[in-house]
Amino acid sequence: MKLVKGVPSFDLVSRPWLPVQLCDGTATELSLREVFACAGDVRRLVGDVPSQEFALLRLLLAVLHDAVEGPEDLDAWQELYESPDPFAGIPAYLDRHRERFDLLHPTRPFFQVSDLRTSKDEVASLNRIVADVPNGDPFFTMRQPGVKRLPFAEAARWVVHAHAFDTSGIKSGAVGDPRAKGGKGYPQGVGWAGNLGGVFVEGDSLQQTLLLNLVASDASGLHVGKDDKPAWRREQCGPDVQQGLESRPTGPRDLYTWQSRRIRLHHDDQGVHGVVLSYGDPLVSPDKHLYEPMSGWRRSKPQEKKLGRSPVYMPREHDPSRAAWRSLASLLMSQGQARTGQRDEPPAYLRAGVLKWIAELTYERLLPRDMLIRPRLIGAAYGTQQSVIDEVVDDGVTMSLVLLHEQDQRYATQALGAVEDSNAGVGALCDLAGDLARTAGRDPEAPRETLRDLGFGLLDGPYRQWLAGLGETQDPGEARRAWQRTAYRILRETADGQLAAACETGWLDDASSERIFLSRLNKAFPLRYESGADSGADPERADISKEVSP
Structure with missing residues (x-):
């Protein structure tokens, strides 16, 4: 003073x-x-x-x-x-x-x-x-x-x-x-x-x-x-x-x-x-x-009913339990239309205005497509009738600007597909944990949660590294297949450890849980052994029922 x-x-x-x-x-x-x-x-x-x-x-x-x-x-x-x-x-x-x-x-x-x-x-x-x-x-x-x-x-x-x-x-x-x-x-x-x-x-x-x-x-x-x-x-x-x-x-x-x-x-x-x-x-x-560009938004049916108009959008708050890359869709998709079959149905989510702005700059070529940026997510999670701050969310992901390009969504599509691959793979790991717990006569929920946290934790660093380099590749489809191979290996090794521990404690007397897990894991990562000739294929049309021998 x-x-x-x-x-x-x-x-x-x-x-x-x-x-x-x-x-x-x-x-x-x-x-x-x-x-x-x-x-x-x-x-x-x-x-x-x-x-x-x-x-x-x-x-x-x-x-x-x-x-x-x-x-x-x-x-x-x-x-x-x-x-x-x-x-x-x-x-x-x-x-x-x-x-x-x-x-x-x-x-x-x-x-x-x-x-x-x-x-x-x-x-x-x-x-x-x-x-x-x-x-x-x-x-x-x-x-x-x-x-x-x-x-x-x-x-x-x-x-x-x-x-x-x-x-x-x-x-x-x-x-x-x-x-x-x-x-x-x-x-x-x-x-x-x-x-x-x-x-x-x-x-x-x-x-x-x-x-x-x-x-x-x-x-x-x-x-x-x-x-x-x-x-x-x-x-x-x-x-x-x-x-x-x-x-x-x-x-x-x-x-x-x-x-x-x-x-x-x-x-x-x-x-x-x-x-x-x-x-x-x-x-x-x-x-x-319409005025606040530094948040994502979600459509709110309760507010539409209360206010008597449609659509009504509310801020899309961050989930403290989810890493930023697992919420990538909220960052990349500007007009994620709800799959309702109605052509004029308003989108369920709106991308943050600052990211839509960056997409405009990219489209107008005022920023280079291969430029790396880092969307940061910061927010407060309140508890007890909003009278205390329980947690502060602070996370971010490094990515190439090309992922925000609204006229060329090939890279964004494969990045989001890789997130869904990861979700499915970790889901298979959680199912294995539940099966092993039931075999041992225990409640499966706690082991499932433990393996979910472990699975996403193990994929966190590799996915962020893969995403940062995605813009450098000429074939985003092949990059997606490479991610499936990486994620498959990480989750397979994790499952092997769980199975070995179960055998040592006498929980497992046959290989049925392992066979079921491998079938689920193969379905989660069906593209990992495909050739690059099909790189332009729509990942949403991939035959996820195709099983590949491990």
Whole structure:
């Protein structure tokens, strides 16, 4: 903290607060001005938790979108991407709005309400906004029993994170908020980003990451209003809900900085020691895919019935139990039409807007087909009526851009087919575990779950390596057959170990379980011994009943 004209100040434009990993592997903190100036030498943001990285990236994207006033279209984006200094306008922009980026400003503190208070002037512990503090579970954290004080830089990061991912539950009732009852604010849902299955495209540097996720205003499927702007260009929030929410969100800049909470940090000259936290601007989830590009979406029949319209799309949240490659279809398929036989039936799932945007760039040849990108998946899984964060999902897969090409889906089809092959192969392994357990007179469910986790765990590294190299092959069909051979070998060896252990313990007195397993495994990987002459065959038409001798 420093004093500006005798008033406390922590200026986020010039003071280091954003944690980053540089391209040489070292870690440091940078100011807003520095992070854009050095973006080409920064590998990535590094949050205190993965969800914080996602929230901070969205903040930087809001700054960039607003500074370049778009970009309006592909041509404007291309000019930025090919520029030797794409962020040249950022310093002047930050200077124009510098006052709104002061964490300790006396009347307009960054992402806060200066006079926020409860009727009894209570000040809560910083545990309310620090997401890695356990709620009744003291494991896997260095913050025990809680947080008593934060440096200003870290407090600023948690303020951004709270607006994005704060839990639901009962909060302080702020004076001046008519929603408060008896001094309490009753549950109104999690922060906006907490509803999402967060997706962004990670490049080789922060500069490339920011540009790849900078979706143009005229991109198909995205609505960006002429008045779309971030929180710091709107009226300062009070304790009540902002006026005019019925016409919002206006676009990504609005959503990336959505003020879902009302916050006031309490501090001295050494740091922050308390917080007042209450509910802010509500935002419902249905059909926000028109404005929110950093999530996949699923069609919701219950919401269609409730709202009386169709289709209705809700955010497609991440499953913490599934690795990113096992959910590859949600990343690759833009219009995965439901197989209903009705030509005009709306798709069951929509791909994240940022990935559809990358597909457009690939189709327009503004990015090379053999370029490697890494879609990152970050999201929070909440528990106990969304009052706690149970898990934070953080995963990604490296792939060639050609897999996103909407006019040439050969590579995507084979990549998705390989995932289905893997699912079937692991299913055969699980069935073997169940058969062996029943033979031994045990409940088969626990062994099945154990072998499922083991099978997918063993395939995880090899599949990611195979996927990263898929774009380099001239024959994606042959690559699929190569994957089947690899997966077959891994799962066969795993099964051999299980069978040997069963024989040693006397569970198995004949080879029937082994014969059944091999039959199932052969059906899971029917292409592994086919010749390359049939490389153009549709994998969905492959004769999966064909058995090949092991």
